[in-house]
Amino acid sequence: MPELLSARNPRVAELRRLVHRHRERVTTGKFVVDGPRLLAEAVDAGVELADVFVEPGVEPGVVVNAPVWTVGEGVLTKMGSVVTPQGVMATARIPPTGPLEDGDxxxxxxxxxxxxxxxxxxxxxxxxxxxxxxxxxxxxxxxxxxxxxxxxxxxxxxxxxxxxxxxxxxxxxxxxxxxxxxxxxxxxxxxxxxxxxxxxxxxxxxxxxxxxxxxxxxxxxxxxxxxxxxxxxxxxxxxxxxxxxxxxxxx
CATH class of the missing domain: 3.40.1280.10 (SPOUT methyltransferase, trefoil knot domain)
Known part of the structure; x- marks a missing residue:
């Protein structure tokens, strides 16, 4: 069984900062995707994923083009992102913004x-x-x-x-x-x-x-x-x- 990432792991620490700090999202150009359903929506829309985190025994629920890391029991729960954690979280690249090219x-x-x-x-x-x-x-x-x-x-x-x-x-x-x-x-x-x-x-x-x-x-x-x-x-x-x-x- 692969080693479980703890809350002190640098990737997990970044995930926690992205949940709570606007400045971290601006500096890194990343945001958090929380839960398997939202992850599936991100994959379907072509969002660029950076890292995917799952709790023991939980699968992402969709094929992802990014590293998948298993974290220790309760690590994602302590992120405080949702009241009822779903065992899957990911970091992703913020899509670029720009002027509207066409539309009414x-x-x-x-x-x-x-x-x-x-x-x-x-x-x-x-x-x-x-x-x-x-x-x-x-x-x-x-x-x-x-x-x-x-x-x-x-x-x-x-x-x-x-x-x-x-x-x-x-x-x-x-x-x-x-x-x-x-x-x-x-x-x-x-x-x-x-x-x-x-x-x-x-x-x-x-x-x-x-x-x-x-x-x-x-x-x-x-x-x-x-x-x-x-x-x-x-x-x-x-x-x-x-x-x-x-x-x-x-x-």
Missing amino acids: FVVEMAGVADPGNAGTIVRSAVAAGAQAVVFGPGSVDPWNPKTVRAAAGALFRTPLAVAAPVGFRVGTDPHRGDPCDRVDLTGPLTLVVGNESHGLDESAADRWVCIPTAASVESLNVASATAVLCFEIARQRRQKAAAFQPAGKDQ
């Missing part, structure tokens, strides 16, 4: 600080067809383990643009703007979503929309609001595309 629908986060909200926003954006996501100033590190986990693989499948001034900027506010289902959202646009507590600055958007809700509800969580808006944009675009399809010939 971008989601931009302006000061979204909660990693769970940010990851959920990425997941909704990708599911609704956004071509890129921007983590603007004041937003959480996209490669925070909690963000990666909440995104459920979506971070591996969409470009993280440095800046993407696409079309007009649409902001949302519960107290102003037109209802989102009465605004044409089929053209090129950047959906801008703001900080959980303070929302968006007046200058953040060219046009404001609101989400119709029951009078007893003041507002939605930023991740929930973003999901509603992303899928309203997707709905309108599907509807417009269907309207322009030529009628089928009689058989």
